[in-house]
Amino acid sequence: MALWGKILGALFGLALLRLPGLLVGLLLGHLFDIKMAANLARFRGLFQEQDDQQELFMYSTFATMGHIAKATGVVTTGHIRQARHFMDQLGLNERQQQEAQAAFRDGKASNFPLMAQLQEFYQHYRRQADVLQYFIEIQLGIANADGPMSNEQYLLLQQVAQQLAISRLQLEQLLAAHRAQQRFNQRDSKKPAANAVQDAYKVLGVSAACSEKELKRAYRKLMAQHHPDKLMAKGVPAAMLDVAKRRTQEILAAYELLKNR
Known part of the structure; x- marks a missing residue:
C-alpha cells in the first residue's frame, strides 16, 4: 500500500500550520496515494507480467520524462519524438504505448507531485544503485532530445538526482x-x-x-x-x-x- 503521500503531506502540513496543517496535509497526501494507486493499477492491467515494483518503475519513468519535457513550459516535437522513440525501443504494443503516453501526460501537469513520486520510487530501489543510475540515464535522453537542455531542465534533473541520492558529481559524469x-x-x-x-x-x-x-x-x-x-x-x-x-x-x-x- 502506498503511504508516502500521507507521510510527506502530514510532515509538510505540520511544518507549515501545525495541527491543522497536519490534518490537511494528511488528507491531501491520502488523495495523492489514491491517485498513484489508480495510475499503477492502470499499468497493472496492461503489464500483467510485472510485479508492483516494476509497474512503479514504468510509471515513474514516463511521468518523470513528461515533467522534464515540460520544465520550460512547452513540450517540443523533439521531446515527443524522443518519448515515442523510447517507447518503440521498449517494444510496447499499441495499448501499452497509450498508457505510457498517459503517464507522460500525468507528468506534464504543473501540479504533478514529482518529488513524492520519486521518493516512493527511491524507497523501492534505494538498495539498487545501478537501477537508480539507469533511471537517470533514461531521463538524460529526454532532457537532451531537443538540443542542449535548458537551465530549467538541468535544475530539475538535479532535483531528480538528489531525490535518488545521486550526487552532483555523479550527475555531471553521467551527463558528460x-x-x-x-x-x-x-x-x-x-x-x-x-x-x-x-x-x-x-x-x-x-x-x-x-x-x-x-x-x-x-x-x-x-x-x-x-x-x-x-x-x-x-x-x-x-x-x-x-x-x-x-x-x-x-x-x-x-x-x-x-x-x-
Whole structure:
C-alpha cells in the first residue's frame, strides 16, 4: 500500500500550520496515494507480467520524462519524438504505448507531485544503485532530445538526482558520458576521428592517460552495471532490457575502439 503521500503531506502540513496543517496535509497526501494507486493499477492491467515494483518503475519513468519535457513550459516535437522513440525501443504494443503516453501526460501537469513520486520510487530501489543510475540515464535522453537542455531542465534533473541520492558529481559524469555517447554513435566507424577517440574515453568514464588495466576495469564495471540479466534481477521491467542491451553494445564499441589503438 502506498503511504508516502500521507507521510510527506502530514510532515509538510505540520511544518507549515501545525495541527491543522497536519490534518490537511494528511488528507491531501491520502488523495495523492489514491491517485498513484489508480495510475499503477492502470499499468497493472496492461503489464500483467510485472510485479508492483516494476509497474512503479514504468510509471515513474514516463511521468518523470513528461515533467522534464515540460520544465520550460512547452513540450517540443523533439521531446515527443524522443518519448515515442523510447517507447518503440521498449517494444510496447499499441495499448501499452497509450498508457505510457498517459503517464507522460500525468507528468506534464504543473501540479504533478514529482518529488513524492520519486521518493516512493527511491524507497523501492534505494538498495539498487545501478537501477537508480539507469533511471537517470533514461531521463538524460529526454532532457537532451531537443538540443542542449535548458537551465530549467538541468535544475530539475538535479532535483531528480538528489531525490535518488545521486550526487552532483555523479550527475555531471553521467551527463558528460551521455553527450559523448551521442557524438560517438554518429562517428564514421571506418575512419574514426580523434574526437571520436576522446568521446570513447568519456563514454567509459576514464582519461586518455589511463592505463590498459584501468581501461579494462572501467569497461567491465559499466558492462556489469548495464547487464540486462542483473538489471532484471534488481527489479527493472523486462520491457526495459532491450535498451540496456543497446547500452552494453555502445559501451563495447567504445572499448573496442580504444583497445585496438
